[in-house]
Amino acid sequence: xxxxxxNKPTGRYQILDKAQLAAKQSVITLAAIGIAELxxxxxxxxxxxxxxxxxxxxxxxxxxxxxxxIVMIKKPRSSSFPFGYxxxxxxxxxxxxxxxxxxxxxxIYRAVGAFFNHVDVHYPELxxxxxxxxxxxxxxxxxxxxxxxxxxxxxxxxxxxxxSIKDGTSSFVGFxxxxxxxxxxxxxxxxxxxxxIAGYIFFMAYTAIRESTLVLVDAVNNPxxxxxxxxxxxxxxxxxxxxxxxRPVGSEFxxxxxxxxxxxxxxxxxxxxxxxxxxTVKGELSLARVIVVPEPEQY
Numbered sequence: 001x002x003x004x005x006x007n008k009p010t011g012r013y014q015i016l017d018k019a020q021l022a023a024k025q026s027v028i029t030l031a032a033i034g035i036a037e038l039x040x041x042x043x044x045x046x047x048x049x050x051x052x053x054x055x056x057x058x059x060x061x062x063x064x065x066x067x068x069x070i071v072m073i074k075k076p077r078s079s080s081f082p083f084g085y086x087x088x089x090x091x092x093x094x095x096x097x098x099x100x101x102x103x104x105x106x107x108i109y110r111a112v113g114a115f116f117n118h119v120d121v122h123y124p125e126l127x128x129x130x131x132x133x134x135x136x137x138x139x140x141x142x143x144x145x146x147x148x149x150x151x152x153x154x155x156x157x158x159x160x161x162x163x164s165i166k167d168g169t170s171s172f173v174g175f176x177x178x179x180x181x182x183x184x185x186x187x188x189x190x191x192x193x194x195x196x197i198a199g200y201i202f203f204m205a206y207t208a209i210r211e212s213t214l215v216l217v218d219a220v221n222n223p224x225x226x227x228x229x230x231x232x233x234x235x236x237x238x239x240x241x242x243x244x245x246x247r248p249v250g251s252e253f254x255x256x257x258x259x260x261x262x263x264x265x266x267x268x269x270x271x272x273x274x275x276x277x278x279x280t281v282k283g284e285l286s287l288a289r290v291i292v293v294p295e296p297e298q299y
Contacts, residue, residue, distance in 0.1 A: 016074050019152040022145045023067035026160055029141050030060035030167065033134045044127045047114040048174040048193035051107040052131060052167075055197055056138070058103040059160075059167050062096035066156040069093070073154075086249040086288065090215045093156040097208035100163075104201035111194030121190055124182035128175050135171030138164055153252075155215065159208045166204050170197040215248045229257060229281055236280055237273065242295055252288040255281065263296045270294050 037053030069092030072085040121127055142164030149157040177193025180186045226244040233239055243258040259277065261270060274292040282290040 015148075015152045016070060018148050019154055019157050020067060020070045020074075022148040023063050023070055023157060023160060026063035026141055026145055026164060027060050027067060029137065030056050030063060030164070033137060033167075034058075034060060037130055037134055040126060040130045044121055044123050046121045046124075046127045046178060047111055047190050048177050048197070049127050049130060051111065051194035051197045052134060052171050052174050054103060054107060055170060055201065056134065056167055058099060059163050061099060062163055063160050065092045065096045065099075066160045069156045070154065084249070084288075086252060087216065089154055089156040090212045093159045093208050094212040094216065096156070096159060096163075097205045097212065100201050100205040100208070104198045104205065107194055107198040107201070111191045111198065114194065115188055115191035121178060121181060124178055127178050128182075131171045131175040131178065135168045135175070137168075138171060139168030142168055155211060159204075159211075162207070163204055166200045170200050173197065173200075218247050225253065225285065228285060229255065232281060232284060233257070233259065233277055237277060239273070239277070249288050252286070254289040254291075255287050256291045256293065257281065258293045258295050260297055261294050265294075 034053045034056030037049055037056060041050045041053055066089070069089035072088035075085050077084045142161055145157065145164055146161035149161045173196050174193045177189045177196070181189040181193075225246060229244050230241045233241055240260045241257055242260055243256075245256040247254045247256075257277065259273075261273070265273075274294060278290040278292045281287060
């Protein structure tokens, strides 16, 4: 039992190290893509490519916020933060979503202007090559980050992975828009491509704000965990539970479990049962913290 308890925190920190590295690599990759796209935009004047470049730079900023949030999670608890810093990564996801909304609004503003005042795209082939290259790199990075996000179960890193997938797919949508604008009479498609990318951005922002806000206000919609706690305690200890209260802390939960003990249970036995239940539930269900409260069979 001792070695198992020691390995769990170590494994958790190893996963966080991988998540931190993935976020750091995402910052570098997306920033490089965004700068490259905006440089090409100087020569081409494409609204779609401008939108995609700004999108990539904003995603790089979001990845930086995610990286910072993961760094904070790894900090030990302090007197000011006795429950640790796990919610920082949720706040990071919320902040990133606000940035995404601002970015989407700017892109929409410019795209609408271009829709009514059409400007020809110069060097459309260069624009399309840049979009395909940017989309391919972004999607590759997205699936790498997604694998780590699933393993770490971090809300902010999941947002980063979804955002990178959005960034990659929007580049290919942009490619189609520029292609149609260049080789058909649909000259407005370059502006339409920018609007579509902005639509992607608003959808991602809505999802991130909804999920992060629920965690920040301690909303819990996971009855399965509560049922698992009750079943585990009954199967292992033959003890019934009266109430199970969960509080989200980042991607994990704190639990307060009220168990029912016979009225004649001695104090030393009660203490031993409480410690055993807390250790078992925390270890097997991967909870952040478990508090067990004993209650008599009858009040």
